[in-house]
Amino acid sequence: MVISSLVIEAIPDQVDSVAAELAKIDNVEVHSTQDYKVVVLVEAETVDASHAIASSFINIEGVTGINLVYTNFEDDPDIIEAVSQ
Amino acid sequence: MVEKMLNEVPDSTSIVSEAVNSELSRRSFVKATAATLAVAAAAGTLSSLVGCGGQGGVLGVGNSKVYTSVCRFCGCGCGVLCEVAGGRLVSVTGDPDNASNKGLNCVKGYYLAKVLYGKDRLTKPLIRKDKATKGTDSGLTEASWDEALDLVAEKLKAVWKEDKSRLAFWASGQQPIVEGYLTAKFWKAGLLSNNIDPNARLCMASAVVAFMNVFQTDEPAGCYEDLDLADVFITWGANMAEAHPVLYSRLTARKLNDSNVKHYDLGTIKTRTSASANKTMLFKPGTDNAIANCIANYLVSEEKYDKKFVEAHCQFKAGTEDLGNAYEDGWDATDKLQEATGNDGVWGIEFSEYADMLKKYTFKYTSELSGVSEADLKELAEVFADKNKKVMSLWTMGVNQHNRGTWMNHNIYNIHLLSGKFAQPGCGPFSLTGQPTACGTAREVGTFAHRLPADLLVANGQHRRYTEVLWGLPSGYLGDDEEKNPGIMKPGKHTIKIFRDLSNGDIDFLWSAHNNWAGSLPNLTRFLGKGEKKGIMDAFIVVSEVYPTLSCDYADVVFPAAMWIEREGQFGNAERRTAIFEKAVDPPGDAKWDAWILMQVAQRVLDGEVIGGNDSFDTLFGTIWDKDKKDFINESQREISKIVWEEYRTFTNPTMNPTADDINNDVGDKFGVTADDGTYTPAKLKLFAKQMAPYDEYLSNHGLTWPVREVDGKWLGTKWRFAAGKQEDGFDEYGIAQYGQKDDAGKLISKPGNIDLYKTAKYKASVTFRPYEPPAENPDAEYPFWFCTGRLLEHWHTGSMTRVVPELDRALPEALLDMNAADCEKLGVKDGDMVTVKSRHGEFNIRVSTAGRTAPPAGVVFAPFFAKETLINLAVHDYYDPLSKEPDYKKTCVSITKA
Ligand code: SF4
Numbered sequence: 001m002v003i004s005s006l007v008i009e010a011i012p013d014q015v016d017s018v019a020a021e022l023a024k025i026d027n028v029e030v031h032s033t034q035d036y037k038v039v040v041l042v043e044a045e046t047v048d049a050s051h052a053i054a055s056s057f058i059n060i061e062g063v064t065g066i067n068l069v070y071t072n073f074e075d076d077p078d079i080i081e082a083v084s085q
Numbered sequence: 086m087v088e089k090m091l092n093e094v095p096d097s098t099s100i101v102s103e104a105v106n107s108e109l110s111r112r113s114f115v116k117a118t119a120a121t122l123a124v125a126a127a128a129g130t131l132s133s134l135v136g137c138g139g140q141g142g143v144l145g146v147g148n149s150k151v152y153t154s155v156c157r158f159c160g161c162g163c164g165v166l167c168e169v170a171g172g173r174l175v176s177v178t179g180d181p182d183n184a185s186n187k188g189l190n191c192v193k194g195y196y197l198a199k200v201l202y203g204k205d206r207l208t209k210p211l212i213r214k215d216k217a218t219k220g221t222d223s224g225l226t227e228a229s230w231d232e233a234l235d236l237v238a239e240k241l242k243a244v245w246k247e248d249k250s251r252l253a254f255w256a257s258g259q260q261p262i263v264e265g266y267l268t269a270k271f272w273k274a275g276l277l278s279n280n281i282d283p284n285a286r287l288c289m290a291s292a293v294v295a296f297m298n299v300f301q302t303d304e305p306a307g308c309y310e311d312l313d314l315a316d317v318f319i320t321w322g323a324n325m326a327e328a329h330p331v332l333y334s335r336l337t338a339r340k341l342n343d344s345n346v347k348h349y350d351l352g353t354i355k356t357r358t359s360a361s362a363n364k365t366m367l368f369k370p371g372t373d374n375a376i377a378n379c380i381a382n383y384l385v386s387e388e389k390y391d392k393k394f395v396e397a398h399c400q401f402k403a404g405t406e407d408l409g410n411a412y413e414d415g416w417d418a419t420d421k422l423q424e425a426t427g428n429d430g431v432w433g434i435e436f437s438e439y440a441d442m443l444k445k446y447t448f449k450y451t452s453e454l455s456g457v458s459e460a461d462l463k464e465l466a467e468v469f470a471d472k473n474k475k476v477m478s479l480w481t482m483g484v485n486q487h488n489r490g491t492w493m494n495h496n497i498y499n500i501h502l503l504s505g506k507f508a509q510p511g512c513g514p515f516s517l518t519g520q521p522t523a524c525g526t527a528r529e530v531g532t533f534a535h536r537l538p539a540d541l542l543v544a545n546g547q548h549r550r551y552t553e554v555l556w557g558l559p560s561g562y563l564g565d566d567e568e569k570n571p572g573i574m575k576p577g578k579h580t581i582k583i584f585r586d587l588s589n590g591d592i593d594f595l596w597s598a599h600n601n602w603a604g605s606l607p608n609l610t611r612f613l614g615k616g617e618k619k620g621i622m623d624a625f626i627v628v629s630e631v632y633p634t635l636s637c638d639y640a641d642v643v644f645p646a647a648m649w650i651e652r653e654g655q656f657g658n659a660e661r662r663t664a665i666f667e668k669a670v671d672p673p674g675d676a677k678w679d680a681w682i683l684m685q686v687a688q689r690v691l692d693g694e695v696i697g698g699n700d701s702f703d704t705l706f707g708t709i710w711d712k713d714k715k716d717f718i719n720e721s722q723r724e725i726s727k728i729v730w731e732e733y734r735t736f737t738n739p740t741m742n743p744t745a746d747d748i749n750n751d752v753g754d755k756f757g758v759t760a761d762d763g764t765y766t767p768a769k770l771k772l773f774a775k776q777m778a779p780y781d782e783y784l785s786n787h788g789l790t791w792p793v794r795e796v797d798g799k800w801l802g803t804k805w806r807f808a809a810g811k812q813e814d815g816f817d818e819y820g821i822a823q824y825g826q827k828d829d830a831g832k833l834i835s836k837p838g839n840i841d842l843y844k845t846a847k848y849k850a851s852v853t854f855r856p857y858e859p860p861a862e863n864p865d866a867e868y869p870f871w872f873c874t875g876r877l878l879e880h881w882h883t884g885s886m887t888r889v890v891p892e893l894d895r896a897l898p899e900a901l902l903d904m905n906a907a908d909c910e911k912l913g914v915k916d917g918d919m920v921t922v923k924s925r926h927g928e929f930n931i932r933v934s935t936a937g938r939t940a941p942p943a944g945v946v947f948a949p950f951f952a953k954e955t956l957i958n959l960a961v962h963d964y965y966d967p968l969s970k971e972p973d974y975k976k977t978c979v980s981i982t983k984a
Contacts, residue, residue, distance in 0.1 A: 003115045005123030007189065009334065012341055031120050036341045037127040041119055048892030051195040055896060064341065064361060065334040067179070067189040069123040072115045072168075073198050074175035082202035083173050 001043050002050045004071035005031075006057075008038040014062030021060045027053060047073045118144070122178060126188040144168050144178060153180060153787055154666035155656045157259060157649055158193045158881050160481070160518040161331050162658025164787055165190060165197065167650055169669045174198055174650070182787035185309055185662055191330030193878070199890040200649070201670070207630055207645035208674025211637075212236065219622050220613070222638050230675065230685075233642050237596075238689030240625040240641075244594040245690065249278050251592055253583045256283040256532040257599035258523030261654030262663070263729045264679045265526035266538065267706070268598075271687045273531070274556050274563065274696075275705055279543055279577025282534045284600040285527035286580035287607075288482060288519035290971035291490030293528060296516070298431075298491070299498045299851050302774060302844040303528050303540050306508035307477075307515050308660040308790060308804040308815070312336050314511025315477035317468050318348040321373060321497065322483015322975075326357035327878040327938070329481075329517055336479075337361060349465060351376070351457075352483060353873060353975070354903070354947050355940040364461070367942055370871050370976045372455035374489055375857035377496035379451035380466045382443035384503045389470035391505030393837040395852075399502050401439040402853040404431040408967040410488060410861040414585055422967055431853055442854040454857065469504040475512035476501070481519055482875060486975050491968040492855035499852050505838050508808045510815075518659040525657015529775075530733060535576035539736040539775050543573045547748060547756035547768055554745045555735050557704055559697035579970040581963060584612045590620035596627040598646070598679055603635035604883035604953055607972045608963035610927030613639075629679055632886060635953050644682050647672035648886075652679075653722040655730075655783070662802070663777065664788030668722050678722065684710050708732070730780040737775040737791070771824050774844055794819040807840045860976040861964035864944065868924060868978035870908070871945045874961060875974075877938050880951035887951070900952035902981075903937035908944070912981060919984040922946075924977045927959040930984045946981065950974075 010018040012035070019038045023030045031039040044050040050071065057066050073079055144151045149170035156163045164183020168176040177197050181188035210233035211225035218224025244252045254272055256265060260283070272281040285293075296303045312318075312335040325333040340346045340361075350362035351373065359365040368376060384390040405425040409416070416422065424430060448459040448466075455462075468476055478501065484493045494516065501507050501514045518524055531538040541548035549563040549572070564572020578586060584606055586592045606612050614621060621639055628640040631648040651672035657663045672678075684706060694701035702712065709725050711718045717725050735741045739749035751757055751767035759765050778793040778800040790802035794812050796819075801812050803820065810816025824843035826834045833841075842850050864871060879897040880887045887893050902922065904914075914920055916935045921928055931948060939947045948957045960979060965972040 001112060001115075003112070003119050004195075005119035007123055007127045009338060009341065032124060034124075034127045036338075039120070039123045039127050041116060041123070043116075047195055047198055048890070048895075051192060051892050052896070054192050054195070064337045066192055067126070067331070067334055068192055068194040069126040069188060069190070070119050070176065070178045071195055071198070072119065072176040074115075074170065076198075079173070079198060079202050082204070 002045065002047050002071065002073045002076050004042045004050050004054065005069045006040050006042065006054055007067045007069055008040055008057055008063060009065035009067070010036055010038060011062045011064060012036045018060055018062045022057065025053065025056070046076045046078050047071065048078065126179060126181065129187065144176070149175060152650065152667040152669040153784060154650055154669065155183075155521065155664045155788075156190060156194065156197060157521050157656070158196065158887070159329060160520055160523065160659055161185065161329050162521045162656050162662065162664065163190055163331050164664060165194065167669045172670060174201060174670060180787055183664060185658060185660060185664075185788065186331045189331055189334065191334070193330065196887060196890050196893060200886045201651070203632060203886070203890060205632055206673050206676070207632060207643060208676050209645060210675070211640075211643040213641045216622060216641075219639055222633070225637070225640070225643060230677070233644065234682075234685045234689060237627050237642050238686050241594050241596075241686065242690045244625070245276055245278075249276060250280070252276070252278060252594040253280040253282075253578060253587075253592055253596075255580065255583065255595065255597035255600060255602055256281055256527065258283055258285040258288065258518070258520030258527045259599040260522065260526050260532070260679070262522065262525045262530055262657060262733070263655060263726045264683070265532050266530040266729060266733050267680055267683055269531040269538070270556065270705060271683060273537065273543070273573050274558060275687060275691055275701060277563075277573055279534050279573050279575065280583065281532055281577065282580045282583060283527035283532045284580070284602070284605065285520065285523040286533070286971060287486070287605065288971070289485060289523045289527065290969035291485040291487065291966050292494055292516045294491045294969040295494030295498065297540075298853065299495060300842060300844060301846065304524055304661050305513075305515050305659065306806040306808070307513040309335065310804055310815075311477050311511050311513060311515060313339055314475060315339065316346055316475045316511070317477070318346075319465070319468070319476065319478045320348070320350045320352070320358055320362070321478060321480040321493075322352045323479055323481045323517060324352075324356040324358045324875065324939075325479060325517070326361065328519075328876050330878065332517070333358065349468070353871070353945055354942070357938065364464075366457045366461050366465070368455040368457050370873070370945065371488070371860040372451075372857060373484065374493050374496055374855060375446055375451045375454050376457065376462065376465075377493065377500055378443055378446040378857065379448060379462055380469055380500045381496070381503055382446040383448070383463070383466040384469055384500065385440045385443055387470070390503040391472070391838070394505030395436070395503060397836050398838060398840065398842055398849055399852045400847060400849040401434050401436050402431045402851050403434045403438070403442065404853055404855065406856055406858075410964045411967050412861070412962075412964055414589065417582065417970075426968060431851075434854070439852065439854050442856075469500055469506065475509070476504070476506045477512065478514045479517055481517040483975060485971055486973055488861045488964055488966055488973040488976070489855070489858045490966045490971055490973070492858070495853050495855045498850070502850055502852055507838065508805050508840050509838070510805065516659070521658060522656035524659055524661065525655065525663055529657055534579050538733060539772060541736075543576055547751070547770065549574070551745055551748045551770065554748060555732070555742060562696060581965055581970060581972060586620075587624055588612050588614050588620045590623060592620065592624050594625050596629070597636060598629035601634040601636045601883040603639055604956065604958065605950065606963070607958055607961040607974055608926050609956060609958045610960070611963060629682060631676070634883065645674065645676040646682065647676050647678045651676070653726050655726070661790045661806075662788045663783055663791065665780075665783045667784075680725070681717070684717070685715070688712055688715065727780045734777045734779070737772055737777045739770075739772045771844060773823055774820055792817070792820055807842055809835075809839045809841065861973060862925070862962060862976065862978040864978050868980050869944070870979050870981060872922065872924065872960065872977045872979040873941070873945060873947045873975045874950050874957055875947065876951070877949045880949065882951065883953070884951035900931060900949050900955040900957065901934035901937050902931045903939045903941055903947040904933050904935055905941050905943045905945070906935045908946070909933065909935055912983070914981070914983055920981050921984045922957070922960055922979050922981055924960040924962060924979045926962050926977070929956055929959045931955050931957070946979070
């Protein structure tokens with residue numbers, strides 16, 4: 001699994017709705033909110049899949065920024081395969 | 086949605102101990118780490134949680150090791166921590182201790198893993214045996230390193246001995262500092278050639294020329310922290326949301342924190358940046374110079390400028406206005422341009438004369454010209470008139486890639502200087518860069534055709550002498566007589582000249598690294614020569630690369646290079662922050678560190694050459710390279726980098742070399758001016774103004790912003806150059822103490838605005854009147870549209886790295902032509918249609934989009950330049966700014982017809 005954490009920035013009075021929308025997305029876990037920021041975890045099979053999920057957050061009404069904090073891809077099968085070649 | 090695993094964030098110690106006890110599954114541990122880091126990053130307390138080298142943090146537990154690093158995918162230059170296990174990268178984290186990004190990365194941070202491991206990495210040297218295959222993606226065959234190096238060295242040496250005006254190196258704002266320094270040294274001192282220029286010519290040159298004109302020193306006075314403090318942001322033709330994501334995130338965070346903060350977005354098309362701005366002002370291409378003058382006119386005519394500031398810190402100038410537009414081959418050499426770029430190109434004027442020159446730029450006139458309403462122009466001008474507002478202007482390519490880009494840089498400084506909004510926390514003009522080390526390398530170590538390290542110029546005798554001392558060269562070696570011993574006194578060919586000459590058959594040897602000229606140059610029809618490719622076919626072309634690119638298709642030899650963290654490197658970003666990325670993994674196959682490749686070629690080419698009776702190669706590179714071993718003297722790239730850095734650092738710490746320090750202070754009265762009455766004014770280089778710290782400091786501090794000062798045994802950076810205040814708080818205390826203006830008793834004079842522009846000869850910035858000039862081409866019946874080009878989030882420049890990442894390619898698979906729906910209707914084309922875009926220079930086919938990433942107004946179209954199958958630069962003109970020689974990629978006139 002590729003596990004990533006992100007800080008999503010939202011328009012202050014829409015933080016709750018943004019968090020609720022984020023929580024509806026498969027493989028996304030809303031961890032907590034702080035002021036205008038929502039901390040989320042994304043679990044996906046590959047970096048590509050994780051990136052696709054994270055990039056889609058921009059379509060949520062009220063999201064103003066997507067910041068990647070950490071991504072762990074030690075188990076990404078695509079990378080393991082690429083490295084072994 | 087996954088099951089909730091974490092109700093609260095465990096502290097780092099408990100995570101570590103639990104992991105060590107293997108009580109949590111690896112997955113839970115990684116999840117807990119991820120959550121801990123993100124919560125801390127959101128709160129700004131991440132720093133205490135991560136540890137490097139496996140010490141004291143949640144990263145680097147077990148068998149993994151953590152390295153400090155810098156992202157390489159845009160001009161922000163964010164810090165990242167790279168965790169490596171089993172010889173490969175396993176995680177990346179925003180580096181909380183790098184003040185440029187404080188633990189946050191943009192989504193491009195995801196790519197950092199993938200770009201190392203993309204398909205088709207170049208792992209073996211390649212040689213083209215049959216020149217007839219040039220210009221195709223076949224014909225290159227694998228070779229040994231010796232074979233490839235011997236061949237390149239032999240060709241370079243032959244051209245060098247025959248006619249050194251026919252060789253060139255094309256460098257880059259992505260070339261790490263140590264590599265750039267060594268390349269410049271080899272080219273300028275080893276080959277005595279100034280034919281080296283970086284791709285930064287295509288993106289930053291206008292900013293550089295203006296910095297030197299206005300402040301007599303390159304790079305901004307402010308820093309990224311201004312983004313956290315400003316009251317008003319103005320983006321001038323800059324799509325920061327996509328091109329500088331983390332900085333834009335800081336800007337939006339500032340707005341979210343305070344609803345009074347405003348952002349005005351000025352540009353010729355609507356972008357993602359406009360989407361979140363409070364107001365977007367779309368102007369007719371090229372009229373930004375008029376808008377800035379209109380603001381200046383309002384400030385001056387209504388007496389709303391900062392009188393005390395202006396009196397203390399500004400001198401006024403005018404310059405040659407009729408510069409023409411540069412397209413013809415011999416244009417640079419014309420008398421008109423020689424005069425405009427020489428000392429006679431600008432002259433001093435009175436403030437009243439400047440005021441008169443501005444008078445034409447009324448709200449009415451400027452509104453008619455630009456299309457921005459009078460009310461909006463007034464609103465913008467009021468921002469500068471408001472004494473209580475901290476204003477930050479931000480710009481990059483829209484301003485720099487402009488037929489009068491240097492002028493527009495001047496004009497932005499003019500309004501900030503008139504209003505006294507300069508070099509204070511949250512307040513000042515900030516020139517963004519397009520690449521992670523355009524500042525650190527291209528600008529700071531001398532890879533421009535006219536420069537030497539530390540802003541020094543090849544054309545200046547004092548600068549050459551200083552360089553000779555530090556490079557161990559005999560006096561006069563770099564030239565001291567234009568006729569008899571020209572050395573490198575005359576600047577070399579700038580980028581466009583190199584490639585125009587190449588296509589004309591006037592360059593026989595070209596080597597490029599960290600760039601992809603066959604995709605990124607404007608007017609590729611001219612340079613790659615549709616039909617007439619002779620120059621490029623005949624020349625011997627060397628490309629150092631990590632993945633196959635269009636430039637490789639024209640290469641005679643391709644050197645496979647180590648990329649990013651496969652070697653140690655250093656970047657210097659737009660806020661003057663120098664940071665190191667450590668070697669963390671090995672390069673694949675036979676790929677090698679660029680510095681190794683360079684030394685191998687240099688050893689071969691300089692074989693048998695002498696400088697002042699000593700072996701040339703040893704004189705220049707003997708401290709790092711063992712000729713007998715044909716390798717570095719030490720296996721550790723850290724140690725080699727340190728030796729090179731210490732040498733480079735001496736340029737900015739003159740007292741490290743007493744002879745150099747005498748030249749720095751003009752001891753011996755050689756370089757200054759003697760007045761009629763016999764008084765001598767020494768020429769002081771003031772090189773401490775750029776002071777750099779010892780190498781290790783950059784590692785332990787996760788980057789430092791120059792000038793870096795040693796205070797009580799600690800090296801402290803400078804956030805606000807020229808600003809008075811304590812060094813500990815980021816102000817330029819030591820710079821001002823050393824070089825600031827003093828009274829007769831030697832006491833520092835306190836000045837309005839809290840600044841001292843000590844790098845200028847008279848402690849005054851130059852406010853030069855720069856008028857509006859129409860674009861080089863204007864729409865007509867045949868070519869009715871303006872065509873603007875640029876970057877979008879997913880793909881970095883020509884996509885040579887980002888397009889090997891499948892997900893990115895899927896996210897933005899195709900370069901589209903963004904068009905206004907009204908224009909589509911007029912032309913009878915619709916979303917998804919293929920069209921031919923044709924200019925006076927060339928043409929290409931592309932698919933139309935009316936719902937694309939950008940939203941151009943009627944009459945303007947936009948496309949990005951990342952796609953080699955949609956080579957938009959075939960049609961982009963190569964008119965360039967006559968002062969900076971930077972091409973205007975934003976205003977080619979085109980026709981559009983259904984394909
Ligand atoms: S903003 Fe730029 S430097 Fe920072 S993480 Fe994103 S691409 Fe890398």
